[in-house]
Amino acid sequence: MINIWNGKPLGYKAEYDNGTNLNKPELEEFVINDGKKHSCFLILPGGGYDHLSDHEGANVAKKLNEQGISAFVLYYRVAPYSHPIYLWDAKRAMRYIRYNAGKYNIDENRIGIMGFSAGGHLACITAENYDGFEYEPVDEADGVSARPDALCMCYPVVSVSREISHARSGENLCGDSDELKEKLSGEKAVRDDMPPTFIWHTFEDKSVDCRNSLEMGMAMKEKGCPFEMHIFPEGKHGLDLAEGVEGTEQWFGLFCNWIKRVWR
Numbered sequence: 073m074i075n076i077w078n079g080k081p082l083g084y085k086a087e088y089d090n091g092t093n094l095n096k097p098e099l100e101e102f103v104i105n106d107g108k109k110h111s112c113f114l115i116l117p118g119g120g121y122d123h124l125s126d127h128e129g130a131n132v133a134k135k136l137n138e139q140g141i142s143a144f145v146l147y148y149r150v151a152p153y154s155h156p157i158y159l160w161d162a163k164r165a166m167r168y169i170r171y172n173a174g175k176y177n178i179d180e181n182r183i184g185i186m187g188f189s190a191g192g193h194l195a196c197i198t199a200e201n202y203d204g205f206e207y208e209p210v211d212e213a214d215g216v217s218a219r220p221d222a223l224c225m226c227y228p229v230v231s232v233s234r235e236i237s238h239a240r241s242g243e244n245l246c247g248d249s250d251e252l253k254e255k256l257s258g259e260k261a262v263r264d265d266m267p268p269t270f271i272w273h274t275f276e277d278k279s280v281d282c283r284n285s286l287e288m289g290m291a292m293k294e295k296g297c298p299f300e301m302h303i304f305p306e307g308k309h310g311l312d313l314a315e316g317v318e319g320t321e322q323w324f325g326l327f328c329n330w331i332k333r334v335w336r
Contacts, residue, residue: 103144110179114166170218229241
């Protein structure tokens, strides 16, 4: 496990070191060590910003490795921490990877971010705020860009301000601030320089309405930002690789074909 903050995390509060936040944030390494340079993805598990899923990290990283893509899994801080701590952890992780790209044989121009559920929301707002809600630099790593070169959102929370929002995620992120919920709703903050984006969701998802993804797609279309989206008919929320779910399990293969075209 890697301490991305090079010491005590920015914004650390000792009283928040409960069983969930103990030793967070940490970065788990799944780097391909064959002497060649590889692309890389930072993976953000979901959990509604109050816990971290135990099945949306290492398993996905290993599948990426099979495709020749290095990966890191970020175990970011969760509630009772709130905004901007989650965003700071994600941006710092992106900067850590890019700053140390040479050490890990990673192409510094091919570093993407992939998130599941609330992690999909965090991946989205990282892409939208890679230069916003900034913190004071703590070392040289903060001198490099936190902008992801590709964005993958898996059954993502997108809106935290509308009737389709995932209420628990929004409350953990923003408390009762409606103004902040507006700023941190992904579909309302799409920027002109969004990275190439891949989004997938299921129609049957009862925890996070697939309209979150559809609204994100429409907002990106309005901005002229390229994306690929798949809404599969079947599958509950939290499928990770969706193994055994007919039709939906093809998402990972579709993603791999997409990223090969993006980074060819």
